[in-house]
Amino acid sequence: xxxxxxxxxxxxxxxxxxxxxxxxxxxxxxxxxxxxxxxxxxxxxxxxxxxxxxxxxxxxxxxxxxxxxxxxxxxxxxxxxxxxxxxxxxxxxxxxxxxxxxxxxxxxxxxxxx
Amino acid sequence: xxxxxxxxxxxxxxxxxxxxxxxxxxxxxxxxxxxxxxxxxxxxxxxxxxxxxxxxxxxxxxxxxxxxxxxxxxxxxxxxxxxxxxxxxxxxxxxxxxxxxxxxxxxxxxxxx
Numbered sequence: 166x167x168x169x170x171x172x173x174x175x176x177x178x179x180x181x182x183x184x185x186x187x188x189x190x191x192x193x194x195x196x197x198x199x200x201x202x203x204x205x206x207x208x209x210x211x212x213x214x215x216x217x218x219x220x221x222x223x224x225x226x227x228x229x230x231x232x233x234x235x236x237x238x239x240x241x242x243x244x245x246x247x248x249x250x251x252x253x254x255x256x257x258x259x260x261x262x263x264x265x266x267x268x269x270x271x272x273x274x275x276x277x278x279x
Numbered sequence: 280x281x282x283x284x285x286x287x288x289x290x291x292x293x294x295x296x297x298x299x300x301x302x303x304x305x306x307x308x309x310x311x312x313x314x315x316x317x318x319x320x321x322x323x324x325x326x327x328x329x330x331x332x333x334x335x336x337x338x339x340x341x342x343x344x345x346x347x348x349x350x351x352x353x354x355x356x357x358x359x360x361x362x363x364x365x366x367x368x369x370x371x372x373x374x375x376x377x378x379x380x381x382x383x384x385x386x387x388x389x390x391x392x
Contacts, residue, residue: 169322198378207283207368207382208323221377256322260378267313268380270322 167192169259169271170239177277184244184251186274190259197240198268199232202254214240247278282306283371285383292390298356300386302369305350309371313380314343314354317366326367327354359390 170189178184190197196215200208213221214234225232229247234240244251254275258268284303292298300314310331315323329336329343329352336343342355356363366387370380 171322196378198380200380200382207285207384208370208380210379210381213378221379224379258322258380267325267328268378269325270315272322273320275320 169257169269171257171271171274173274174272175275175277177279178247179279180248181246184247184276186242186244186255186257186276188240188242188257188259188271190240190257191261191269194259194261194269196260197234198258198260199240199242200256200258200270202256202273204253208256211242244276247276249278252276252278281384282309283369283381283383285367285369285386287386288384289387289389292359292388294361294390294392295358298354298359298363298388298390300354300356300367300369300388302352302354302383303350304352304371306371306373306381307350308373308375309381310374311372312343312345312352313370313372314341315368315370315382316363317368317385323368356388359388361390361392364388364390 198213199211202208210224212232229245231243254273256273258270260268313328314326317323327338327341345352366385368385369383
């Protein structure tokens with residue numbers, strides 16, 4: 166399966182714990198995007214990364230959230246000291262060329278904070 | 280500030296008829312538009328896209344129309360099939376804003392047999 170992979174699919178964390186969400190882009194894609202979908206809402210852009218570079222993080226909350234896309238391995242979205250409001254579906258997408266080309270999404274990670 | 284709006288949260292259509300999903304946008308810098316289909320507990324699936332230099336793009340049963348002067352786009356599905364039942368999101372992108380997509384709130388389409 167050469168599609169976008171995300172793991173875990175479901176993640177339960179208690180308030181104050183850390184959440185790590187992983188994304189492996191589609192084969193041949195080097196651009197990764199993270200989006201968040203809160204209940205009853207559309208997807209909201211969080212961050213756009215290329216290998217070892219953050220290109221646009223204008224949608225990332227200023228605190229507790231960070232993202233990376235290392236030279237080797239998957240992209241990681243990290244949420245420190247999670248709160249109940251972080252409960253959402255987090256989707257990763259990849260594209261073969263940055264800019265306005267089509268993005269292909271993974272199945273998402275559903276984070277529940279208890 | 281909702282730059283991309285889908286004003287109909289739901290739409291019900293009879294199998295075989297046409298489904299028309301609408302989307303409005305406010306940012307005149309948007310130059311590329313996409314439609315995604317999403318089933319529950321899955322990621323969005325890319326359906327069809329259109330550049331702002333065109334007013335129509337067709338792919339099988341799916342056609343997207345763009346009216347730049349009205350800042351409006353629509354997705355036509357004909358004929359509609361029960362398997363088309365899903366949430367449909369329109370999204371927009373601006374070349375000067377890098378790769379990020381701005382999504383509407385979604386329209387839930389139900390196609391009844």
